[in-house]
Amino acid sequence: MRGLMYKQLMTFRVPAEIIIAVQLLMAVTGLSVYQNNTARGDRSLMAAVMIVPFILFSMTNGELFRYDEREKWCCFAASTPQTLKGQVRVKYYFTLAAHSVILFVGMLCDCVFVGVTGNTAVSCISTGVLFYCISLILNALEYPFYFRFGSDHGGQVKAASVWTIILLIMIYLLFGDISLLLNMELPDLNSLINNSSLMMWTMALLPAAAAVIFFLSYLISLKMYRKGMESYE
């Protein structure tokens, strides 16, 4: 598994370097802007340091698959001691490791930010954990598509699914009952997020849900890979 992880790191080296560089650059920019800013309560830049790298990872995760999508390579991979199971598992291990590194670097940046300003109110570490979980869930939803249809077609299927959901929401917004949303004012929305019991439970259950979905996705991907390898060129 260590060898496969190394291979994965090598194939994903450029995106990984870019993601970490962007994260560090944003942290430095954020700190200098914060130091020159009179609005000391603003922490949006620190939130961006926590969120943007996860988005970048989700945008580039196809690179993890691109080099493995050849029929002969799949046959060779199946003959290795790790078998196809190892090939699937390493993608999930690597995703988890990459997310942990992003969160760790984010935490170090956050720590420097808090240390220099002496103000814990600027910390966005909870946002980081929240997006860590959300990003894991999103990747877990994508990977079975990648394994089944390849990174290019999988990406298209993923995009089609997302657009279908958006379309359904838009149809509902056009023709469905939206009186609740229309009568709701912005402060109500904020209080809904901050005080609602439902929201609190959602936040509390998110990490557990992320773990379960990630594991289920791995099991589905195992089946999908076997089907998908037959369609590789």
Next chain:
Amino acid sequence: MSNKSLTVRRIIIFCALAFLPIIIITPLMNLYYGELIFVSEKAAAGSYVFGVVGMLTPALANLLTRLITKEGMGNNYLALKLKGHGGWYAASFLAVLGEVAVALALFCIFYLNGMSFSEIFPSEGISDKAAIVLFQIEYSVIVFFPAFGEEWGWRGYLMPKLCEVMGKPAAVVVGGVIWGLWHAPLTISGHDFGVDYTGYPFVGILLMCVLCVAENAFLTLLTEKTGSIYPACFFHMINNNCSMLFFLSIFGSEQCVAVSDGLPAVQAFLTILLPPTIILGAIGLILMLKKPRREA
């Protein structure tokens, strides 16, 4: 050089590398903020910085010692080893919760005598409170990295080395004292006990050493039984993030929280926090010294 003296040399190098950053950073932080960091208004920021940077230094010391002494990465305790050790992983979570439960019970017995259970723990909004606790436990993942930093240093490097040069009980005591002394710059800056107590800072440092010896026994047991540092990391992260005070602030009544806030830190430490840790440490030591049962 004999094996034993090489091990002693490695222990000395490791300790120097683990202690040095804390000894340098703490006064610099005090200087930067213009007062003792943990008794200043910026105590929360100080705790966060030390909680991240400070706690990572033992792991860094582990890595550097291995490089300097050309030890390599053998016996690094970094494998998960989940198979067959599920019980120990569960114990790492349950032990913290047990410790908190005993501490809460002691607090009620010593300081809330005469108050009924419903007066101490009102049942209003219990569902939301449960969600907050679950949130806090799960979001302890933030503390995982710092906890890993300490555990990979103390339990993943120092303790196995100490066990090579002395008996296990002695190693637990010496390792705990070293770990406690490592906290000394923070204790001097007011961490845990503040600065307004008799015998400052020596009493604080001594109490920290006692606490660390007790915790070291249980954490070493977890590491030794599983061959992995992760159960100790999980214990450490939940212990740091979900203290008895956290549970009290969530479930306790206002009156109850006011009593807790009014307690002198050293008194609260001796009567509420230390006893369950000592019990846990004693259990850890007994289990560690227990000879494995021979199969018939």
